[in-house]
Amino acid sequence: MSYQQYPPPQGLPYPGPAPKLPDRRPRDPLAVALGNASLLGLGYFLIRRWLFGALGLVGTAVLVVLLCTQRKTGYEFALIGWGVLQVVHGWFLAQRHPVRAADLTKRLVALGVTVLVFAGVAFERYDVHRIDKEAVAARQAGDCGGVRAAKAKYGVGHRIGDAPRTVRVETDTTACDKVDAAAAVLRSAGPEADTDRLQVAFGMLTAVAERPEQEPITRTALNDFLHGLPLKDACQTVTITEWLRGRPKAGNLLDEAKQVIPRIEPDALLGCGNAKLAKSDWTGARSTYVQLVQRYPHAKQSDGARAGIKKADYEILQAQIQAELARVRELVSSGQYCSTPAKYSPAPKLRSGLNRAVFAGKTDYTSKLPSQWKGTTADNAAMVICAGEDTQGAAVRTCPYRPFVGGGTGIHYVTFHKISVPVQVYELRTGRLIQKTSVQISGAVCPATISYTTFNGVGAPDPDQYVRASTSNIQEAFRPLVVR
Incomplete structure (x- = not known):
């Protein structure tokens, strides 16, 4: 038998495909809630709500990334809140459909995944606490190597399990880095006794020691320096x-x-x-x-x-x-002693009797003094006697002189003067001026003849002349200076 398709009656609309009816299959709210408690959106996937499931996964991933990077307690509470939100939302979403009898398989799958997630987080959290105890023990023992070894054990799982606690060991590691840097400065400053670097190193240690819990590692660095x-x-x-x-x-x-x-x-x-x-x-x-x-x-x-x-x-x-x-x-x-006198401490003191002297200045007359009067600055000189330029002293006698035949006419009178020598006497052991006077040297006067120069038969002798001093006259004049 064959059939022929007839067109629809004229004037009637084409009904098109049958409309899609909403999914009214029975749901198990407990299985959905258990699945969403895993924070993996599993409950949504069990009831084929793919968009909600994807959103749940993405939200969890974002919060986990923030928790691992920022490591603040607030993100842990955010994750818990996000999980509670999914559980509540999944429960009510499943309630909108006919509630079926318990689906044991789905419940077991949801429960298993959730238990695995929470067990993993619990284990990582426990391991974080264990590692943290190792770090604390190493820090209290002043063992920065142990602190760093503890930090190296932390991984991504530990940060997911207890991210905020992992921050503390990093604080200890940072303190250890500062202490090690200060210890290096101390080691370099010690052998050279460089106090500038010591100041820098102690300043670095002070910054760490301000936190009481960091005192043990600070003490270790300080003791290493002091033991050196x-x-x-x-x-x-x-x-x-x-x-x-x-x-x-x-x-x-x-x-x-x-x-x-x-x-x-x-x-x-x-x-x-x-x-x-x-x-x-x-x-x-x-x-x-x-x-x-x-x-x-x-x-x-x-x-x-x-x-x-x-x-x-x-x-x-x-x-x-x-x-x-x-x-x-x-x-x-x-020749500068008389203008700039100086002392020679071992020189002998002045005493009664002969006191040897070092004679300085003009030596025209002092050179004729006996050697017994002269000392050296290295042994027994008690004085320094400075002699100046001689001048005419007191007049002794005036004598008349008549020129030789052919040497002019008239009588010339010549006055003979003592030789005046200015002297300064210094005590050598102190450099102190003890006497300033003039030595008057006597001598012979009025010799039988005197000489003078004429020019064209005209001339006259110098009317003021020195006495003729002998060595004994010179010594007699200087004697009071050295014999006291």
Whole structure:
């Protein structure tokens, strides 16, 4: 039998395809809720609500990324809220359909996935706490290596399980980095006693020590530095102890660094003083010895310091004497002693009787004095006598002279004067001016003849002339200066 398709009656609309009816299949709300509790949108997928399932996955992924990067507690609560929202929404979404009898298979699948998710998170959270305890124990032991080893164990799963707690060990690691940097500066500053770098290093440690929980690792770095003292160079050790002594209190464990000073400073001061003494730094050695005696008067090292002070005092005195001697010699030889007198401490004191002198200035007359009167600045000279330019002194006698035949006419009168020599007498041991006078040298007067120059038969003798002084006259004039 065959059939022929007839067109629809004219004037009637074409009905088209049958309309799609809504899905009214029965749903199990508990299975949906359990599936959504996994935060994976599983409940939506079980009832073929693909869009909601995808949105659930995307929302969870975004919150997990934010939690792992920001690691703030707020994102953990956001994840919990997001899960609760999906559970409630899935439950009511399933209630809009006919409720069927329990679908045991779907419930078991949803429950299994959710349990796996929560078990994984719980395990990671437990592991975070375990690793954190290791980090805390390492930090309290001052073991930065242990802190870093604990941090290296953290992975993405740990950040998902308990992201905020993973931040704490990173704070410890950052503190360890700062402490290690400060320790490196201390190691470089110690052998050279570079106090500028010590200041920098202690400043870095102070910044870490401000947090009480970071004191153990700070103490480790400080102890490593202090255990390296004293240094091989005693004077560098003294430099460090002086810096520690003068460092203001900071109110933290770094103040304990001063406790090392009494243990190492006495030996360091004695060793430094000896080293300076060996290098002929007498003043520096004495200053170091004095510090030791003043700070530790009853220490056994102070006995050596007192002996060192005596040695340094002697050497300082000898150096001063040599400098004084060189200065006096230079001034005498250059003729500047009388304008710039200087002392020579070992020179003998002035006494009754003969006092030897160093004669400076004009030597026309002093060169004729006996050698017994003359001393040197190195042995027994007690004075320096400076002689100036001679001038005419007191008039002694006036005598008439008649020219020779053919030498003119008339009588010429000539007055003979003593030789006046200005002198300045200095006490050599003090450089003090003790006498300023003129020596009057006597001599013979009115010789039988005197000579003078004529020009074209015209001329006359000098009317004022010196006496004729002999060596004995010169010595007699200078005697009161050296014999007292």
